[in-house]
Amino acid sequence: MSSRRPALVLRVPSRTEFLATIRDVTRRMAEVAGFDGAQADQLALAADEASTNVIEHAYRGAPGRTIELRFRDEGSDLCVEVVDDGAAVDPRAVPQVDLQRYASERRTGGLGMHLMGRIMDSVTFRRAARRNVCCMVKRKPAAGSGVAAP
């Protein structure tokens, strides 16, 4: 445990006004971890989507709750956990995205979850100590891929 890799915990109110803060901090942590600008933007988007899901589904729009984001640089990966103590959310209940059907049925839900899955290498959910934990992991670019080490 002698690693000096960056780790950070961010707690923000469950209000959409703070999505910008989440985006900015995630982007910065991704850059520090060695991701390039385009990848950092995508990681920020995944964190925005996960946090939006918490606000809309776990907290059902209640503004006075807390969203906690835990960033861990694990050497080969960057791990971002999004934690809430709202209602239990079953990600399996989110329908698979079928874009053609979405357009014809005017459905718009589930896109965020789909986007998170496409951006990250791994997205898992667990319920622990009455909290929902969404764990998103992105592998770092291989050394020599042109991305400068932090």
Added chain:
Amino acid sequence: MTELSVDSRELEGIVLLYPRGFINAHTVRLFEGEIQKALDQGRYRIVVSGADLKYIASAGLGAIMGVVEEIRTNGGDIRLAELNETVRNIFDILGFNHLYRIFPSEVEAILSFREGGETGSPPA
């Protein structure tokens, strides 16, 4: 700091929307409102010109998805232009590039409505 502003203008019956900033769950109502204004006026030919759009989350994509059927049913289309790499990547990741016509420039998007095929059949 304002996270999103949306200017609009009309040219040859085409509504041009210029979102500037970030579209996500916090700002999407403004973007939806501008699209809805066009629809309320019976304008079904819309170009979202995204040169100053820094970022779009699923809420914004959902806003487009939510109106496209109505627009196309009325013989129009919603087309996109001048998306930066970040935004374009998001469209590609979700497969939206198969549902919407995306042009490198605003001029090309405008001219595409003159081609006769106003109704927005998705790109091949």
